[in-house]
Amino acid sequence: MSQSVNSKATTSKVAILGCGQIADAHLQELRYVPGVQVVAVCDQLQELADQAARRFDVPGAFTDLERMLTETRPDAVHVTTPPHTHASLACQLLNQGVNVYVEKPFTVDVAEADEVLSAARRNGKLVCVGHDHLFDPVWLRLQTLVTTGQLGEIVHVDSVMGYNLNGPFGKIMFNDPHHWLHRLPGGLFHNNISHAIYKITPFLSDELPRIHATTDRPTVGHPPTELRVMLQGESVTANIRFSSRARPVQRLATLYGTKASVEVDLEARTIRWCRSAKLPGALGKLDVPWQQLREAAGNLRRNTWDFLRCRQHYFAGMRELFTRFYAAIRAEQEPPIPYEEIRRVTAWMDEIFRQYKFTEIDVPASIPDLVGQA
């Protein structure tokens, strides 16, 4: 297995800009992308650049972007900085003739997204966004079901995104009222909701469907953490449920088609068909669980086989997306995620956050500075 780590032939030189938590996943997965070599990492803080370079054996650690570009001349840069910096950094890189991979969310709003996409077109370089769930093995299987017509025409999509606020990022973000996340127009949702949206956009072709968004009611110091969105397109509808309270934390999508409906579980990496009884009356109550049992056995068999073949990596979707992005760069082809899709996801986010207006009340822990005085 491990011998397939980056071949040196036709190597693309890659740099990482921003050495926070998600950069670890990029550095880990880039090790196994064919034809890629990470030549540098860059962060405003030397300490963060150094730790990434040391842990992932990257030769260059920089704090100055211009210097990194001059000295290492990367073919592509992964922008893994906070979202409010994505647009300016991506434009700067594209204008210097570098291909860019931007972590989600692509930009803060659609105006910024347009700037980045035009910079890519103007400079003849590729830009890609981290919509990696679309390249997860289970989602690729779902796409096959859709394109081969096994589900019929899609009429509705439910997209569920769970979020654990007790996880490493959630804790940091909630304990720090100065965290960059609190300055985004959509707060917590802004950083995550794109994962739920881009699972809908392939099936709901409207440029901007009718959107109704609502959240739980915030109180002082406690920003909302629950978001519900209803989307109504010309012929397809969809729901988004973002929840940080529901357990277990889920990443699900249910597609309702005119022939069949399926539920895709990205955590378990399984597809479950919505079953109906083939036997009449009370026998049907036995028939459906029997079908579900056989399906579960099939999923277990498939996942075990994939595990034995070492295909059950957590960030498998990210690795596949990287692979396609670098293949597109080398072959001078279209990027793996169409620019129209990137723009639509950002525009839908704008509309959702326009309806749910992030306010001062949402900033956590607005507290007096001095509790006791000497």
Next chain:
Amino acid sequence: MYLHRYPILLARLEFMKFDKLCVVTGAGGFLARRVVRRLLDAGATVRGLVRSSSTANALLAEIPPELRDRLEIVIGDFVREADCRRIVERSSVVFHIAAQMSGSVSPLILTNVVGTKRLIAAASAAGVERIVVISSIAVCDSQRLRRLAIVDESLPLESQPQLRDPYTYSKVQQELAARAQCKQLDLPLVIVRPGVIYGPGRGCMSARVGLTVAGMTLVIGGRQSLPYVHVENCADGIVLAGVTLGVDGQTFNLVDDVLPTGRQIVRAHQRHGKRLRTLTLPVFLVRRLSSLVQRYHHWSQGQLPAVLTPYKVDAMWKPLRYSNARAKQVLGWQSQVSLESGIASSFV
């Protein structure tokens, strides 16, 4: 309630007329709030940094009303330069106890390394007389030591910290950064490296005993001494490191006189009615297994994380002896809370 625990310490502090303004970061924490209490009892004025109003209120509730007028609680974050400047203003000694203990490497580095550097810079600019940085005994490079060799302050820092857990990595970087910056800025520095801190409210189970897998505690070795220090003993040592004259530039490992073994910790849990499913594995077997885990991790391109590696096993469970001689000789520190009463207290 507290006073009977450290009469010798108080006597020394009273003798020194230690009435300076001390800053304690993470003042609401398990260890730091005990340091705060000792300093207040000794007559010092304390400025405690906490991150939230709820922590501030919890700390205040523990302090008797007659001491509160010498306690100032500041809500802030030492990673922010402005907060650093604010908290060290006019202070004499800074006890930097706050640390992030879990999470991935980058936030740990940001808090434990970048934050420490910013605090040191602010302390130097404010003319602080001494900063005491709390590190961890895990930073000692015990890889090349033989079985039952002594771990003391003469050991170098872990040479390949990136092969350890994220917390240890960040603490090694913190020590390196603190030393370099204090030297550059001419700020007197004392480093204290406690072992595993245990006591009331935190319990005494730790990864040094073993791993918990699917509800079962895998006790690794079980017979080797574990570098533990009771929280009250640790707080004594930290205060002494801050007030003892002539110790600038020194490092002190803090572990108790009598150290527990993994088996003792497990038995104590069982004695106190805790249901614990355990399986004891010899260290050599775990080391072999860890070698397989590491190989599989590489072969499978990271399908399973390398949670166990021979490097980590040696660092965590190799039978070693831990010395507290320097703290006792130089600081006059004593391990007042015995192992028996310390373990009993951790079930309170």
